[in-house]
Amino acid sequence: MHDQVNPAPRLDNQDPVLFGQTPSQTVGPFFHYGLPWKGCADLIGDSEIGARPELFPAEHYVLASPTAKGEVAGEPIVIEGAVLDADGKAVSDAMIEIWQADAAGRYVDGSSHSGFIGWGRASTGEDGVYRFVTIRPGRVDDQQAPHIAIGVFGRGVIKRLATRLYFEDDAANAADPILALVPAERRQTLIARKVGQAWRFDIVLQGDRETVFFDI
Amino acid sequence: MNPNFKREDAGQPPSLHAPYASTVPRSPRQPLVRIPHTLTETTGPSNAWPRLMGGAMADLTTQHKAMPQGQRIIVSGRVLDEDGRPVPNTVMEIWQANAAGRYIHKKDQWDAPLDPNFTGAGRVITDDEGRYQFVSIRPGAYPWGNHHNAWRPAHIHLSLLGPAFATRLVTQMYFPDDPLIEIDPIANAVPLPYRQRLVSRFDIETTKPNWALGYLFDVVLRGRDQTPFEDDHHA
Numbered sequence: 425m426h427d428q429v430n431p432a433p434r435l436d437n438q439d440p441v442l443f444g445q446t447p448s449q450t451v452g453p454f455f456h457y458g459l460p461w462k463g464c465a466d467l468i469g470d471s472e473i474g475a476r477p478e479l480f481p482a483e484h485y486v487l488a489s490p491t492a493k494g495e496v497a498g499e500p501i502v503i504e505g506a507v508l509d510a511d512g513k514a515v516s517d518a519m520i521e522i523w524q525a526d527a528a529g530r531y532v533d534g535s536s537h538s539g540f541i542g543w544g545r546a547s548t549g550e551d552g553v554y555r556f557v558t559i560r561p562g563r564v565d566d567q568q569a570p571h572i573a574i575g576v577f578g579r580g581v582i583k584r585l586a587t588r589l590y591f592e593d594d595a596a597n598a599a600d601p602i603l604a605l606v607p608a609e610r611r612q613t614l615i616a617r618k619v620g621q622a623w624r625f626d627i628v629l630q631g632d633r634e635t636v637f638f639d640i
Numbered sequence: 641m642n643p644n645f646k647r648e649d650a651g652q653p654p655s656l657h658a659p660y661a662s663t664v665p666r667s668p669r670q671p672l673v674r675i676p677h678t679l680t681e682t683t684g685p686s687n688a689w690p691r692l693m694g695g696a697m698a699d700l701t702t703q704h705k706a707m708p709q710g711q712r713i714i715v716s717g718r719v720l721d722e723d724g725r726p727v728p729n730t731v732m733e734i735w736q737a738n739a740a741g742r743y744i745h746k747k748d749q750w751d752a753p754l755d756p757n758f759t760g761a762g763r764v765i766t767d768d769e770g771r772y773q774f775v776s777i778r779p780g781a782y783p784w785g786n787h788h789n790a791w792r793p794a795h796i797h798l799s800l801l802g803p804a805f806a807t808r809l810v811t812q813m814y815f816p817d818d819p820l821i822e823i824d825p826i827a828n829a830v831p832l833p834y835r836q837r838l839v840s841r842f843d844i845e846t847t848k849p850n851w852a853l854g855y856l857f858d859v860v861l862r863g864r865d866q867t868p869f870e871d872d873h874h875a
């Protein structure tokens with residue numbers, strides 16, 4: 425009986441002629457109860473940073489805490505920075521994701537059952553600031569300087585913006601093959617600087633100090 | 641060595657789409673710097689997701705004391721790569737407004753009722769054939785401040801990790817025959833005909849009699865690319 429139903433009036437997700445990459449869409453302003461789980465910005469400890477539970481009722485905080493991470497080898501570091509728009513205004517509804525190697529420069533095999541994973545997520549606060557607690561990564565594949573891959577999401581960000589964080593004091597930066605692809609005068613936008621106890625890495629979406637974003 | 645992934649196809653929206661006003665101050669003006677895929681881009685947390693986020697939450701209608709208000713729906717489909725191969729054991733995160741179009745979020749000012757029995761957050765994991773399914777309620781449309789009389793079509797937010805940093809995707813699923821899609825600046829950041837990739841299909845086969853309407857929605861992540869980056873020849 426159902427084969428007598430009229431066909432859909434226009435193409436949709438199921439039409440083979442349209443098959444291809446699903447287009448990206450913004451996370452919008454209301455992702456806070458759906459994406460940042462408890463502790464998603466703490467890659468080495470058991471704190472609950474990364475989420476913003478003040479933005480929704482406690483009984484709707486359904487995202488579980490992750491399992492304990494155990495001992496993680498390496499130098500603990502804090503990474504923090506502000507996400508800023510074209511006018512220098514704080515972006516209070518952005519979400520930052522990071523992906524990084526461990527202290528030995530290895531990307532973690534997901535089949536292991538404990539320890540460091542190297543993937544995190546942090547919401548920005550009302551001041552536009554995000555913060556991660558992690559370890560300093562090692563050199564990757566014997567060529568790349570220690571770095572952290574970063575994805576930027578937010579209201580008004582239709583598709584993820586990809587960038588990288590490098591460390592100011594690392595001699596390996598000079599020979600990094602990815603930094604070498606970036607115009608010299610813009611390279612400093614990818615360099616985190618030690619400010620107090622934290623590595624400071626602002627992300628400027630547009631303007632004079634616009635962060636370098638990558639086509640990956 | 642991990643193979644590279646394909647690049648964006650023609651269906652991906654630009655970062656700047658002026659009709660969606662907040663893209664104007666929040667999109668870069670400098671050209672993106674194209675880089676080869678290194679180990680950083682071709683790896684990801686893959687199987688580690690349960691340790692990161694916790695277990696599946698595939699039924700958004702049973703998280704509280706009673707059933708939420710609204711039309712119960714079953715959304716199902718497959719996560720595939722561009723070559724049609726299934727992407728197994730990957731996580732899809734889900735969030736959405738309630739049946740009245742209201743988010744459980746303090747900054748949502750839309751004067752529609754909250755539902756104490758509906759959070760609107762879930763998470764599923766694809767099986768060996770890339771299949772997933774979740775149960776929810778159909779979200780409502782809602783007004784927003786983008787322009788005079790702006791209304792978002794009903795949609796469900798979906799977030800996928802896929803196998804690597806390069807395959808990360810956040811998108812929105814829409815419903816068939818929603819007239820608001822035609823006038824929505826966010827959906828229309830995606831050029832036609834590709835916008836229609838975001839429109840689910842009503843499906844009587846997955847509709848459960850006397851229980852819930854079925855909608856089909858496949859997600860296609862970037863595929864593997866055997867073509868070397870031009871600079872790789874110098875390696």
